[in-house]
Amino acid sequence: xxxxxKQINKENLLAQGVQLLMNQxxxxxxxxxxxxxxxxxKGSFYNYFPSKESYAAEVIQHYIEPFIQQFDGYLQQPGLxxxxxxxxxxxxxxxxxxxxxxxxxCLLGNLMGEIGDTSELCRKSLQLxxxxxxxxxxxxxxxxxxxxRIRLDKSPEDMAALxxxxxxxxxxxxxxxQSVEPLKKCIKDLLxxxxxx
Amino acid sequence: xxxxxKQINKENLLAQGVQLLMNQxxxxxxxxxxxxxxxxxKGSFYNYFPSKESYAAEVIQHYIEPFIQQFDGYLQQPGLxxxxxxxxxxxxxxxxxxxxxxxxxCLLGNLMGEIGDTSELCRKSLQLxxxxxxxxxxxxxxxxxxxxRIRLDKSPEDMAALxxxxxxxxxxxxxxxQSVEPLKKCIKDLLxxxxxx
DNA sequence: GTTAAAAAAACGACCAGTCGTCTTATTTTG
DNA sequence: CAAAATAAGACGACTGGTCGTTTTTTTAAC
Numbered sequence: 001x002x003x004x005x006k007q008i009n010k011e012n013l014l015a016q017g018v019q020l021l022m023n024q025x026x027x028x029x030x031x032x033x034x035x036x037x038x039x040x041x042k043g044s045f046y047n048y049f050p051s052k053e054s055y056a057a058e059v060i061q062h063y064i065e066p067f068i069q070q071f072d073g074y075l076q077q078p079g080l081x082x083x084x085x086x087x088x089x090x091x092x093x094x095x096x097x098x099x100x101x102x103x104x105x106c107l108l109g110n111l112m113g114e115i116g117d118t119s120e121l122c123r124k125s126l127q128l129x130x131x132x133x134x135x136x137x138x139x140x141x142x143x144x145x146x147x148x149r150i151r152l153d154k155s156p157e158d159m160a161a162l163x164x165x166x167x168x169x170x171x172x173x174x175x176x177x178q179s180v181e182p183l184k185k186c187i188k189d190l191l192x193x194x195x196x197x
Numbered sequence: 198x199x200x201x202x203k204q205i206n207k208e209n210l211l212a213q214g215v216q217l218l219m220n221q222x223x224x225x226x227x228x229x230x231x232x233x234x235x236x237x238x239k240g241s242f243y244n245y246f247p248s249k250e251s252y253a254a255e256v257i258q259h260y261i262e263p264f265i266q267q268f269d270g271y272l273q274q275p276g277l278x279x280x281x282x283x284x285x286x287x288x289x290x291x292x293x294x295x296x297x298x299x300x301x302x303c304l305l306g307n308l309m310g311e312i313g314d315t316s317e318l319c320r321k322s323l324q325l326x327x328x329x330x331x332x333x334x335x336x337x338x339x340x341x342x343x344x345x346r347i348r349l350d351k352s353p354e355d356m357a358a359l360x361x362x363x364x365x366x367x368x369x370x371x372x373x374x375q376s377v378e379p380l381k382k383c384i385k386d387l388l389x390x391x392x393x394x
Numbered sequence: 395g396t397t398a399a400a401a402a403a404a405c406g407a408c409c410a411g412t413c414g415t416c417t418t419a420t421t422t423t424g
Numbered sequence: 425c426a427a428a429a430t431a432a433g434a435c436g437a438c439t440g441g442t443c444g445t446t447t448t449t450t451t452a453a454c
Contacts, residue, residue, distance in 0.1 A: 006433085023314075023315070024315065025222065025223075025224055025310075025311045025312070026222075026224075026225075027222060027223075027224035027225040028223075028224040028311070028312075028315075030408070030409065030410080031409085031410065031411085032408080032409085032410095041434070041435050041436060042411090042435080042436070042437090043412085043413090043434070043435045043436060043437085044433085044434055044435060044436095045410095045411090046411075046412085047432095047433060047434070047435095051410085051411085052410065052411090102314065103314060104314070105310065105313075105314070109310055109366075109369055110310035110311060111310075112310075112369040112370075112372055112373055113222075113302065113306055113307035113308075113309075113310040113311060113369055113372070114222045114225065114307060114310065114311050115222070115225075116302075116369065116372035116373045117220075117299065117300060117301070117302070117372040117373070117375075118220070118221065118225075123372075123373050126373045127373045127374065130370070130373065158382065158386070161370075161379065161382065162363060162382070162383065162386050164366060164370075165362075165363045165364075165365075165366025165367045165369075165370060165379065165383060166359060166362045166363040166366055167362075167366065168362075168365065168366035168369055169306075169361060169362025169363055169364065169365035169366040170362045172306055172309040172310055172313065172362075172365055173309075173327070173358075173361075173362060175309055175310070175313035175314045175320075176309050176313045176314070176320050176323045176324045176327065177324065178314075182358065182362065185355065185358065185359070186359065186362060189355070189359050194391050203399090227442065227443065227444085228443080228444065228445095229442075229443085229444095237401095238400075238401050238402070239401085239402085239403095239444095240400075240401040240402055240403075240446095241399095241400055241401055241402095242444095242445095243444095243445075243446085244399070244400065244401090248444080248445080249443095249444060249445090
């Protein structure tokens with residue numbers, strides 16, 4: 001099958017884009033670098049994507065999916081309450097970022113800052129990705145509320161928004177401090193204190 | 198005096214750099230664009246700065262100064278307690294960002310994401326700028342503590358760090374939502390609730 | 395007239411995107 | 425069914441232009 005090969009190429013392009021765009025940014029990454037890495041000829045790129053901008057918009061969606069799956073895994077785990085699921089999930093993230101030596105951070109945060117208000121296409125894609133992510137975190141927080149572990153006087157959505165925002169900021173701090181300490185403090189402040197019943 | 202002209206040129210370059218780097222990012226802004234804007238010939242750039250990277254590192258410091266002055270103004274204002282100083286300051290920021298139609302956001306946040314872990318020079322500059330800013334916010338929080346308006350069981354430094362992080366995240370959200378709502382919620386959650394006694 | 399600062403010109407490398415060409419599928423026709 | 429016609433996909437060379445930086449020339453200061 002040739003159609004399969006095409007899907008594989010596209011998948012490879014997206015996966016490589018996640019890595020390169022996260023580490024070097026949108027304007028800091030050339031198409032050639034991406035194409036060389038996945039051994040796709042320059043001329044073929046535009047058979048897969050109409051433009052670099054549209055490609056980046058797809059990369060954004062491709063990036064967030066695993067995170068949603070990962071947290072959803074914790075959420076579905078029987079015998080694990082919502083608050084513990086959140087804690088376990090973020091601890092795993094922190095562990096991974098430490099192992100990766102704080103490289104890259106979050107593609108969403110990086111691109112929001114770099115092109116969040118200059119590329120309409122990417123802005124919409126970022127909006128959707130963050131919304132999906134935040135909504136899922138809100139589910140975990142709501143579960144924690146019904147289980148009596150999380151305060152009830154704040155809406156899950158509002159708490160999720162604060163959690164996402166503080167986490168994004170902590171990721172930026174991680175990058176310049178070269179340490180996961182900001183991440184740990186962020187989770188401790190919110191999940192370990194502010195959100196707690 | 199010719200030395201004065203040189204200082205003016207350098208100042209103009211830095212001021213223009215703040216605007217362009219904030220709105221378009223590091224890799225998204227060419228030297229030519231900056232130089233054209235302040236009418237400095239391209240060949241002259243390296244009489245002012247050794248490299249683009251070093252220039253950006255200086256732009257970062259040039260960016261944060263007014264914010265420090267602005268908040269310090271509120272802090273010095275007699276009859277204004279620490280918590281109110283923080284609230285007034287951030288409300289003024291929000292007002293300004295709304296008037297500017299959410300453009301740019303925060304140079305520090307944007308550059309932390311884009312080049313915070315690829316340019317060592319800028320990393321150090323960002324580190325210093327954030328540290329200075331956060332320390333000043335901590336002074337305001339500490340003042341609020343002695344005045345009995347802010348909780349005492351958390352250190353001013355830790356609260357300032359959380360405030361900076363959440364604010365950075367809220368700025369990113371502002372850019373993609375094209376709304377100051379995230380900023381308002383961020384300040385309300387932290388200054389209006391979590392930090393309060 | 396000598397020295398140092400300023401600016402023009404030039405540098406190779408790279409940018410996103412397009413070109414015509416060649417190869418492979420798909421469809422049409424007998 | 426097979427052969428011919430057509431369309432779609434793959435591809436590397438190339439486009440004009442811009443990148444950050446360096447070299448060379450011009451200008452200004454003393």
